[in-house]
Amino acid sequence: xVRTKFAAAAAATALALSLAACGGSSDDTAAPSAPMTxxxxxxxxxxxxxxxxxxxxxxxxxxxxxxNPGSFDAMAKVPxxxxxxxxxxxxxxxxxxxxxxxxxxxxxxxxxxxxxxTNDAFGKIPKADLDKVLADPKALAAVLTxxxxxxxxxxxxxxGTHKTQQxxxxxxxxxxxxxxVNGNAMVVCGNVQTANATVYIVDTVLMxxx
Amino acid sequence: xxxxxxxxxxxxxxxxxxLTAAAxxxxxxxxxxxxxxxxxxxxxxxxxxVDAAPTPVKEFAVRTFGTADKPVLLGGIxxxxxxxxxxxxxxxxxxxxxxxxxxxxxxxxxxxxAMSRxxxxxxAALPSLLGGAVTGIVxxxxxxxxxxxxxxxxxxxxxxxxxxxxxxxxxxVTRRVRGGAATRDREAVRLPAPxxxxxxLPAGQDPGFVTANRDFYRVDTALTVPRVDLGAWRLRIHGxxxxxxxxxxxxLLRRPLVERHITLNCVSNEVGGPYIGTARWLGVPLxxxxxxxxxDPGADQVLARSVDxxxxxxxxxTVLDTPDVLLCVGMNGEPLPLEHGFPVRMLTPGVYGYAxxxxxxxxxxxxxxxxxxxxxxxxxxxxxxxxxxxxxxDRPGAFGRVRAGSVPVAGVAWAQGRGIAAVExxxxxxxxxxxxxxxxxxxxxxxxxxxxxxxxxGPHTLRVRAADGTGAxxxxxxxxxxxxxxxxxxxxxxTVDG
Numbered sequence: 001x002v003r004t005k006f007a008a009a010a011a012a013t014a015l016a017l018s019l020a021a022c023g024g025s026s027d028d029t030a031a032p033s034a035p036m037t038x039x040x041x042x043x044x045x046x047x048x049x050x051x052x053x054x055x056x057x058x059x060x061x062x063x064x065x066x067x068n069p070g071s072f073d074a075m076a077k078v079p080x081x082x083x084x085x086x087x088x089x090x091x092x093x094x095x096x097x098x099x100x101x102x103x104x105x106x107x108x109x110x111x112x113x114x115x116x117x118t119n120d121a122f123g124k125i126p127k128a129d130l131d132k133v134l135a136d137p138k139a140l141a142a143v144l145t146x147x148x149x150x151x152x153x154x155x156x157x158x159x160g161t162h163k164t165q166q167x168x169x170x171x172x173x174x175x176x177x178x179x180x181v182n183g184n185a186m187v188v189c190g191n192v193q194t195a196n197a198t199v200y201i202v203d204t205v206l207m208x209x210x
Numbered sequence: 211x212x213x214x215x216x217x218x219x220x221x222x223x224x225x226x227x228x229l230t231a232a233a234x235x236x237x238x239x240x241x242x243x244x245x246x247x248x249x250x251x252x253x254x255x256x257x258x259x260v261d262a263a264p265t266p267v268k269e270f271a272v273r274t275f276g277t278a279d280k281p282v283l284l285g286g287i288x289x290x291x292x293x294x295x296x297x298x299x300x301x302x303x304x305x306x307x308x309x310x311x312x313x314x315x316x317x318x319x320x321x322x323x324a325m326s327r328x329x330x331x332x333x334a335a336l337p338s339l340l341g342g343a344v345t346g347i348v349x350x351x352x353x354x355x356x357x358x359x360x361x362x363x364x365x366x367x368x369x370x371x372x373x374x375x376x377x378x379x380x381x382x383v384t385r386r387v388r389g390g391a392a393t394r395d396r397e398a399v400r401l402p403a404p405x406x407x408x409x410x411l412p413a414g415q416d417p418g419f420v421t422a423n424r425d426f427y428r429v430d431t432a433l434t435v436p437r438v439d440l441g442a443w444r445l446r447i448h449g450x451x452x453x454x455x456x457x458x459x460x461x462l463l464r465r466p467l468v469e470r471h472i473t474l475n476c477v478s479n480e481v482g483g484p485y486i487g488t489a490r491w492l493g494v495p496l497x498x499x500x501x502x503x504x505x506d507p508g509a510d511q512v513l514a515r516s517v518d519x520x521x522x523x524x525x526x527x528t529v530l531d532t533p534d535v536l537l538c539v540g541m542n543g544e545p546l547p548l549e550h551g552f553p554v555r556m557l558t559p560g561v562y563g564y565a566x567x568x569x570x571x572x573x574x575x576x577x578x579x580x581x582x583x584x585x586x587x588x589x590x591x592x593x594x595x596x597x598x599x600x601x602x603x604d605r606p607g608a609f610g611r612v613r614a615g616s617v618p619v620a621g622v623a624w625a626q627g628r629g630i631a632a633v634e635x636x637x638x639x640x641x642x643x644x645x646x647x648x649x650x651x652x653x654x655x656x657x658x659x660x661x662x663x664x665x666x667x668g669p670h671t672l673r674v675r676a677a678d679g680t681g682a683x684x685x686x687x688x689x690x691x692x693x694x695x696x697x698x699x700x701x702x703x704x705t706v707d708g
Binding site for chain 2 (some may be wrong): 078079082098100101102103104105106107108109112137139141142145148166208
């Protein structure tokens, strides 16, 4: 008798679960709150499983309200140059990217990693030098494309030598949530997701060896 | 002895709670499966939780569970429900009215969730309420004052178990049958030949002029692709019309069908972005349908509604004056794919999708822009969405690397309804050069363009601009997609190896 009852209970539980699962024929997992770019084309859907979340002390400076275009939520839904444009911490970089005509290239490229220097990082460069680079589109494009690496690098893939879009390599050392690029640029906020790129915000502008 | 006996009774009571809850859910799901699958308590509560969850939680779920996030959510609901059901069972053994009381709370929660879903009517509450009633009555009966010292009605327990088995089994079977029904309905659709076929594509186009259905972009808010039961589906035309009409799918197919190549794009496409495609669409012209219904002269908006509650408003003047505004039933020679709006989607050439291309269409209301804000308009997007002239470089790709010498440069340009008169490409600061335009069947498709570039080693920047049929050059000024479409000349950086 007892056995019968437990069999019935097991059957009931299994049924409850199977009923629930029957409704779950989901093939689209994008968040429903973002206007127009929610269930985007398969190529640019929401961040893939297993990418984890952003880390680092600099992340605290990023707005938390999802309605704010500079927030992580908002950045995850638009391509990288548009995402950066919403973030006041990256306004110098965004201006430079526009100056170098790199907005579309950054937005249109599938799966890249971008090292994004903060405004403070640009502030470390002597003004005369910065102005000189900003005034020379080719030099500026070389510096900026040196911050772009093919493929979305997860934190576990970050350490190592990577070939940049500029052509020469950069080197990342560190592990866990602490990384340094080329020995002097600290990742202050890492693994920020945008629709087409993983972003690591750094505190120093990276310079290709000329 | 008494501890053993009381443990046994506690176990039985918990089990009774679980069993009766399962019976109630089984009955509710069976009724939902038979009437309105979206009204089932499990899916309805899941939907409410998804909508209510803060975005970081949702993104965490998507990242952690990937495409399994929904089954994980529903499994979690089932486990939580089972725990509460056991608790209700235990409580009901002490105070008989806890059984029906607990069941009523469940029923109200399920019913409220089902009623809150988009496009839900009052009937959506019925499955949950009936399921709750079953659970409550069975629990009440189980804990009837005992004729025997056990204080537990074994026969009622077995009857409940039988009810779970029968109703649950039937619900599973019905849901399977109905769930697969949309797919089978779609496979069974035989589209009639068009009365007015698409003009043949002119020779000399590059591959890629027509976008395959599987490659066609998809931008919508549907968490799960709506699966429409074709037998129950109706299209209702109502609002400011003299003679409201309702059509079945078969009735729509009996009307003369028009077939056209049309390019559709999304307002949220960035400059150079991927949310654009061209398909051969088969559909019923909309303007004659509206005219037959008798248009109230005061109306200025055609408000389309989907089965999942989306609303999209199109100017009535655009619908009446633009050739080939269609209620599409076919896409590239097959019935509309489920994710592209099966059984019927609207398509307005020259208007962005958010303002003219409602999928899973079920209702067309003639109204005014003053009276109703469509879904995206209520969220700040422009009420009217005419397509802006635009162009895109597809080859070489952004950050592409090519060999020095003759390099083919190619892409598309579009200005649906106005056509493309010219496309020009500029390399670095060199003079703009005219690109060759490949032939097109009409002015509502994109135009493929190409030119040959004598590439020299080093980094280069290429940009493109188009002029539409009126001679107007697309704006260079950069605008974001919000609120009415991006502008700017698409610019890519490439490296030429020596």
